[in-house]
Amino acid sequence: MSETAAGLRIRGLRVVFDGFVAVDGVDLDVEPGDIRFLIGPNGAGKTTLVDAVTGLVKATGSARFGEQELLGRDVHRIARLGVGRTFQTAALFEELTVLQNLDIAAGAGRSPWTMLRRRGAVPDDVAYALETIGLTDRRGVLAGTLAHGQKQWLEIGMLLVQNARLLLLDEPVAGMSHEEREATGELLGRVAGDRTVVVIEHDMDFLRRFADTVTVLHAGKVLSEGTVAQVQADPKVQEVYLGHASTHDTAHDEPVAQGAEA
Amino acid sequence: MNGLKLNPRARAWLGFGLGAVVLFAAAPALLTDFRLSLLAKYLCFAIVAVGIGLAWGRGGLLTLGQGVFFGLGGYAMAMHLKLADAGEGNMPDFMELYGQLDELPAWWAPFANPVFALAATVLLPMLVAFGLGSLVFRRRVRGAYFAILSQALAAAMVILLIGQQGTTGGTNGLTDIEGFFGYDLDDPVNQRMVYFIIAGVLLALLALTRQLMHSRYGELLVAVRDSENRVRFLGYNPANVKLVAYVVAAGMAGLAGALFVPAVGIISPALIGIVPSIEFVIGVAVGGRAALLGPVLGAVAVAWAKTALSERFPGTWTYLQGAMFVLVVAFLPGGLASLWGMVKRRRETAAPLVPQADAPVLVKEAAA
Numbered sequence: 001m002s003e004t005a006a007g008l009r010i011r012g013l014r015v016v017f018d019g020f021v022a023v024d025g026v027d028l029d030v031e032p033g034d035i036r037f038l039i040g041p042n043g044a045g046k047t048t049l050v051d052a053v054t055g056l057v058k059a060t061g062s063a064r065f066g067e068q069e070l071l072g073r074d075v076h077r078i079a080r081l082g083v084g085r086t087f088q089t090a091a092l093f094e095e096l097t098v099l100q101n102l103d104i105a106a107g108a109g110r111s112p113w114t115m116l117r118r119r120g121a122v123p124d125d126v127a128y129a130l131e132t133i134g135l136t137d138r139r140g141v142l143a144g145t146l147a148h149g150q151k152q153w154l155e156i157g158m159l160l161v162q163n164a165r166l167l168l169l170d171e172p173v174a175g176m177s178h179e180e181r182e183a184t185g186e187l188l189g190r191v192a193g194d195r196t197v198v199v200i201e202h203d204m205d206f207l208r209r210f211a212d213t214v215t216v217l218h219a220g221k222v223l224s225e226g227t228v229a230q231v232q233a234d235p236k237v238q239e240v241y242l243g244h245a246s247t248h249d250t251a252h253d254e255p256v257a258q259g260a261e262a
Numbered sequence: 263m264n265g266l267k268l269n270p271r272a273r274a275w276l277g278f279g280l281g282a283v284v285l286f287a288a289a290p291a292l293l294t295d296f297r298l299s300l301l302a303k304y305l306c307f308a309i310v311a312v313g314i315g316l317a318w319g320r321g322g323l324l325t326l327g328q329g330v331f332f333g334l335g336g337y338a339m340a341m342h343l344k345l346a347d348a349g350e351g352n353m354p355d356f357m358e359l360y361g362q363l364d365e366l367p368a369w370w371a372p373f374a375n376p377v378f379a380l381a382a383t384v385l386l387p388m389l390v391a392f393g394l395g396s397l398v399f400r401r402r403v404r405g406a407y408f409a410i411l412s413q414a415l416a417a418a419m420v421i422l423l424i425g426q427q428g429t430t431g432g433t434n435g436l437t438d439i440e441g442f443f444g445y446d447l448d449d450p451v452n453q454r455m456v457y458f459i460i461a462g463v464l465l466a467l468l469a470l471t472r473q474l475m476h477s478r479y480g481e482l483l484v485a486v487r488d489s490e491n492r493v494r495f496l497g498y499n500p501a502n503v504k505l506v507a508y509v510v511a512a513g514m515a516g517l518a519g520a521l522f523v524p525a526v527g528i529i530s531p532a533l534i535g536i537v538p539s540i541e542f543v544i545g546v547a548v549g550g551r552a553a554l555l556g557p558v559l560g561a562v563a564v565a566w567a568k569t570a571l572s573e574r575f576p577g578t579w580t581y582l583q584g585a586m587f588v589l590v591v592a593f594l595p596g597g598l599a600s601l602w603g604m605v606k607r608r609r610e611t612a613a614p615l616v617p618q619a620d621a622p623v624l625v626k627e628a629a630a
Contacts, residue, residue: 054495056491074499075491075494075495076494076495076496076497076498076499076500079494079495079496079497080497084495084496085495087492091489091491091492092489092492093484093485093488093489093492094488095484095488096481096484096485096488100481100485101485103478103481104478104481104482104485104493104496105496107478107482108496108497108498109497110478114478115477115478115479115482116473116474116477116478116479117477117478118473118476118477118478119478119481158496162496162497
């Protein structure tokens with residue numbers, strides 16, 4: 001991983017669907033090595049923001065990763081600049097094996113000659129990713145037969161071999177058991193390194209445990225930003241998350257302390 | 263039963279050896295000249311089917327217009343053979359007959375050269391597929407829209423050929439082809455040679471397709487079929503991945519069309535329009551589109567059934583064919599080729615004490 005670390009810098013991002021403003025002038029800076037959580041009520045524009053950065057929907061404004069402007073490029077070109085994402089429901093190639101999934105993720109830069117030949121040995125980066133996500137033993141099974149948690153880990157493994165420097169994860173622990181959440185959080189910590197990580201998540205416990213910083217979106221705008229403690233103390237955030245405002249005093253103290261240390 | 267335990271590569275060699283024995287020794291020994299020439303025709307359809315298996319079975323491109331490429335290859339070959347039959351400086355017989363032309367049209371002239379004509383049978387379809395595919399895949403036309411578009415192209419080509427009767431032979435097509443690069447096609451020995459050429463080409467293309475399916479490209483093609491967007495987010499342009507499969511399939515269809523002409527002695531709009539294009543796909547669906555051999559066996563079986571049944575029940579074949587297609591799609595989406603896997607799986611679950619039953623299989627054929 002010799003590339004210089006690059007951060008994500010979004011300015012005045014705006015996405016409009018048929019007159020409906022989904023993202024309304026968002027500014028966002030995420031530094032390399034940061035694990036930034038993006039939270040907000042349904043319809044706040046979190047996924048749309050990720051869609052805009054990865055080229056899936058058209059947007060105005062600016063989204064730069066390192067030196068490169070991302071907006072206006074094709075999806076696959078943005079991916080080649082080192083931007084990788086996962087989806088709310090794991091989007092794997094279910095009829096291919098774990099190994100084949102990773103090998104495809106690792107191969108966007110391969111020459112036609114390499115493509116037309118059979119894979120020989122397991123490439124080093126793929127073997128390393130298999131180890132990191134704990135699926136070495138399962139590499140020969142079809143991805144469609146993996147357990148829910150393993151599918152999400154495989155997605156993260158695919159981002160690793162893709163050599164993504166900016167990881168955009170859309171609800172990576174949704175539907176996971178407690179143990180799977182813990183394992184996923186630790187995996188995030190391990191892969192973050194000098195990468196830039198943005199996580200969309202609804203799960204507040206998970207957020208307190210593993211977030212470095214948090215951005216709260218509401219109705220397409222940034223409502224609040226800071227450490228977990230700062231955001232939770234923000235009256236505007238409490239207003240949006242009504243449920244939280246009442247339980248806030250008793251619930252947050254101990255988990256936040258954990259989160260700040262992590 | 264030992265064959266089941268062989269590694270995939272040995273099994274492939276065994277399969278090709280077996281195919282060669284059947285095609286080169288058994289069939290010529292057992293079949294009459296008439297039946298053998300019918301088989302030659304079926305094998306041409308099988309070559310088209312191999313390409314459809316790659317594009318549709320592995321790439322998810324429902325190519326309902328392969329007749330276009332089959333026709334381009336067929337007409338390119340037939341034009342050369344007609345010119346060769348007519349002799350240097352003469353016009354093909356039908357042009358004289360219709361009497362609309364004083365001299366050979368300029369676009370016919372290059373086909374007098376055998377090298378140009380042979381190259382054109384493959385490269386012309388590939389070129390057309392490349393142009394069309396570039397436009398269509400980049401605009402993200404897919405699924406039923408792609409199928410309808412490719413079918414419309416087949417209809418358009420037929421209309422064009424019929425409309426240009428003076429230079430294309432119209433509805434009759436190019437008929438009464440007598441010679442094949444100096445060999446008289448009426449001679450059974452030469453007919454047999456044509457059969458051997460076709461069988462050899464089929465085996466070679468099967469080997470090529472097997473290599474493609476097992477290569478990294480083959481894995482990527484399946485990935486594009488199953489989740490095009492995901493592939494895009496990994497940094498690939500799926501349009502290019504599909505384009506390769508589409509162009510290769512078009513080249514195979516073109517070559518099949520070219521070989522069809524000496525085997526049958528005619529190419530005409532009725533052989534390349536919407537109905538034949540759909541029949542190509544039916545054969546592939548019945549045999550099993552994602553397997554390597556499924557399309558070949560399906561194409562031969564359906565073509566053979568068509569000959570056998572339409573001899574006896576001329577009116578009902580179309581209905582039978584339609585019913586067969588519906589049944590396979592509804593109850594056996596993997597085609598006849600998937601029966602083997604189903605039997606094997608049932609046997610494995612019946613005998614759970616097979617050692618290493620769940621050991622990782624590194625390269626697993628897509629079962630469907």
